[in-house]
Amino acid sequence: MQSGSQGFLSADRSKPKKKRVLIVEDNHLDSALFSALLESQGHEVLKAANAADGLKLARENDPDLIIMDVRLPDMSGFEATRTLKNEEATRDIPIIVTSAYGPYADKAEVRECGCDAYMPTPIQITGFVDLIHTFLNRHPARKTG
Numbered sequence: 001m002q003s004g005s006q007g008f009l010s011a012d013r014s015k016p017k018k019k020r021v022l023i024v025e026d027n028h029l030d031s032a033l034f035s036a037l038l039e040s041q042g043h044e045v046l047k048a049a050n051a052a053d054g055l056k057l058a059r060e061n062d063p064d065l066i067i068m069d070v071r072l073p074d075m076s077g078f079e080a081t082r083t084l085k086n087e088e089a090t091r092d093i094p095i096i097v098t099s100a101y102g103p104y105a106d107k108a109e110v111r112e113c114g115c116d117a118y119m120p121t122p123i124q125i126t127g128f129v130d131l132i133h134t135f136l137n138r139h140p141a142r143k144t145g
């Protein structure tokens with residue numbers, strides 16, 4: 001038995017809410033991979049390839065989540081994260097800091113910068129998708145208008 005309106009409503013409810021994610025990453029392959037995975041989940045993606053552009057986009061676009069690389073050309077991602085976590089307008093945006101294994105995966109620095117999670121690269125795709133869902137689903141839905 002078909003019920004047009006009920007079928008429509010349940011299909012509509014099952015769609016993920018579109019969220020806005022800012023990727024601050026100077027590695028084009030990583031940036032393209034994160035972006036493709038987020039867009040495949042229906043999210044809007046903003047991209048910056050350095051910290052200055054990342055800070056600007058974060059302040060101007062109120063993203064629901066930020067993925068922040070540690071090694072950026074102009075500033076460390078830890079410092080950029082601290083900056084955003086110290087500003088009233090941006091401190092509640094969840095930030096996932098990401099980095100290749102190595103000296104930048106320093107646990108004390110990860111804790112100290114105030115980020116919400118640390119994700120080593122190369123990423124595991126299912127782990128990445130689970131992690132972003134954790135943050136995007138607990139963050140309140142965007143207000144429209």
Ligand code: MN
Pocket residue numbers: 025026027069070071072
């Ligand atoms: Mn980098």
